[in-house]
Amino acid sequence: MKVDWLIVGAGFSGCVIAERIATQLGERVLIVESRDHIGGNAYDYFDENGVLVHKYGPHLFHTNSKKVWEYLSGFTEWTPYYHRVLAVVEGKKVPVPFNLNSINALYPTCHSAKLEEHLLNNYSFGDKIPVLKMIEHANQDIRSLGNYIYRNVFLGYTVKQWDLKPEELDSSVTARVPFSFSRDDRYFKDKYQALPKYGYTNMFKRILKHKDIKVLLNTDYKEVFKEIEYKRMVYTGPIDLFFDYKYGALPYRSLTFDFRFHQEGDYQEAGQVNYPNEFDFTRITEYKKITGQCVKGTTIAIEYPEAYKAGVNEPYYPIPKKENTEIYTLYKQEAQQLKGKVIFAGRLAEYKYYNMDQVVARALHLFETEITPSIDKS
Ligand code: FAD
Numbered sequence: 001m002k003v004d005w006l007i008v009g010a011g012f013s014g015c016v017i018a019e020r021i022a023t024q025l026g027e028r029v030l031i032v033e034s035r036d037h038i039g040g041n042a043y044d045y046f047d048e049n050g051v052l053v054h055k056y057g058p059h060l061f062h063t064n065s066k067k068v069w070e071y072l073s074g075f076t077e078w079t080p081y082y083h084r085v086l087a088v089v090e091g092k093k094v095p096v097p098f099n100l101n102s103i104n105a106l107y108p109t110c111h112s113a114k115l116e117e118h119l120l121n122n123y124s125f126g127d128k129i130p131v132l133k134m135i136e137h138a139n140q141d142i143r144s145l146g147n148y149i150y151r152n153v154f155l156g157y158t159v160k161q162w163d164l165k166p167e168e169l170d171s172s173v174t175a176r177v178p179f180s181f182s183r184d185d186r187y188f189k190d191k192y193q194a195l196p197k198y199g200y201t202n203m204f205k206r207i208l209k210h211k212d213i214k215v216l217l218n219t220d221y222k223e224v225f226k227e228i229e230y231k232r233m234v235y236t237g238p239i240d241l242f243f244d245y246k247y248g249a250l251p252y253r254s255l256t257f258d259f260r261f262h263q264e265g266d267y268q269e270a271g272q273v274n275y276p277n278e279f280d281f282t283r284i285t286e287y288k289k290i291t292g293q294c295v296k297g298t299t300i301a302i303e304y305p306e307a308y309k310a311g312v313n314e315p316y317y318p319i320p321k322k323e324n325t326e327i328y329t330l331y332k333q334e335a336q337q338l339k340g341k342v343i344f345a346g347r348l349a350e351y352k353y354y355n356m357d358q359v360v361a362r363a364l365h366l367f368e369t370e371i372t373p374s375i376d377k378s
């Protein structure tokens, strides 16, 4: 088979770049995907009870990027959705990111009023403060609030999720869910928050609907790439796998999802409930509360974190940590030797804890900077 581009992986990175190449450059693309579906980890489907579920865990779209929002809006309409999460703390379900409402739910009234005063003296209303910063604060009351949140919301969850304590990870990980000095219970504060109206998979189908884009599912690219004639490659799989683990395997975290259907109307109070302290799982997602689907019964997914083992489970999370970045840098240098013949894009190929919108922004950027200018027009 002869194409201009071979793209490995049909997730956000691969699909967005394929769409740009086909529609903007009129070049032919073959996407090779090892799974039996498109969409990567954002894939969704209707389960046997007719409930729309996300196969690889809850995917909430949120972004501040007008460019990303407008790009994806070309392929889907949206259902506005503001994600709200409760965490079980001392037997009570309180809003996370921890905020003034969480304090009010857990602290005696006079104490919480005093705390608010200390916060007001040190921060502006609406500020977001990472817990690892709070526990180092000069003010003793803020420090002790930080320690309370650290112990009750972050420590147990993070050890389950990463097998590491919060301080052993790059501080950006726990800073994703900072203390919010507000009464705003939304999990994300971004300008655009919504879910694709007909699901992610439907959106991916529309992104890929072009005569010059072909998709080969159920195929590891290593099985076929030697038989395909192509000019350049976009690779969105794990970078260590690409280089046959030359500098050692990069560690990833994986998950097992326990999907359960309940006949009764509702399972829990919010789309997502976190269990930082109790049980071996981290969170339970109730899908219809997220998608807004009107359906009889309800499907939930219980998430159990585990170590990634090649060939056994999926590499869902790169682990942001200095030692791992050092190994990744060796692979990145190796990738640079290929001088653009292969472009590495996305969460696995760049070993970065990207959200969906960041991956789309990155794909658009790579298209504009690495693909368009270098095209041989002769
Ligand atoms: P992927 O989606 O991983 O796609 C890579 C594709 O490459 C995969 O389909 C894989 O099968 C394929 N592939 C790999 N190796 C090979 C090979 N050798 N041959 C052929 N194909 C191969 N982001 C948000 O913005 N909001 C959320 O709420 C959110 N929730 C998440 C929850 C979970 C549990 C996880 C794991 C991620 C979540 N994300 C969320 C992140 C989001 O999934 C990623 O940002 C996005 O899917 C990354 O897209 P990608 O194309 O880079 O990678």
Ligand code: UDP
Residues within 6 Å of the ligand: 087, 096, 153, 154, 155, 157, 158, 161, 173, 174, 175, 176, 177, 274, 276
């Ligand atoms: N986190 C936590 N307790 C919570 C929520 C998050 O300790 O109740 C920490 C944990 O380390 C988690 C990280 O913050 O891995 C990022 O959380 P996020 O919800 O962004 O994780 P994701 O949805 O990407 O799995």
